[in-house]
Amino acid sequence: MEFKKCVRCGSFFVTEGDVCQNxxxxxxxxxxxFQDYIENNVDVSANDISIxxxxxxxxxxxxxxxNNNQNINL
Ligand SMILES: [Zn+2]
Structure with missing residues (x-):
């Protein structure tokens, strides 16, 4: 089993993915x-998406x- 650190809250967890169960x-x-926004807006920057x-x-x-890794079109 591999312990990972949750990218959102920083707690350690053991599961698939980047974030803990919580x-x-x-x-x-x-x-x-995120997906909804990029599908409905063109030429957006990461900053636009965040705001x-x-x-x-x-x-x-x-x-x-x-998304880049999975080859999903932006
Ligand atoms: Zn977490």
Missing amino acids: CMPKDKLDRFK NTGISMRNVNRYLSQ
Whole structure:
């Protein structure tokens, strides 16, 4: 088993993904808002996304890099 540090709250956890069980619902919600925003807006910067969705820059950048890895079109 590998211990990971939750990227949202910093607590240690053992599970799949980047966030702990406590943060998973909020992370899913943020990811949904992020996806919805980039699908409905063109030429947006990470800063625009953060300001308009209320998602922290750190999480916006994380979602962006994950999207790039999965080849999802922005
Ligand atoms: Zn957490």
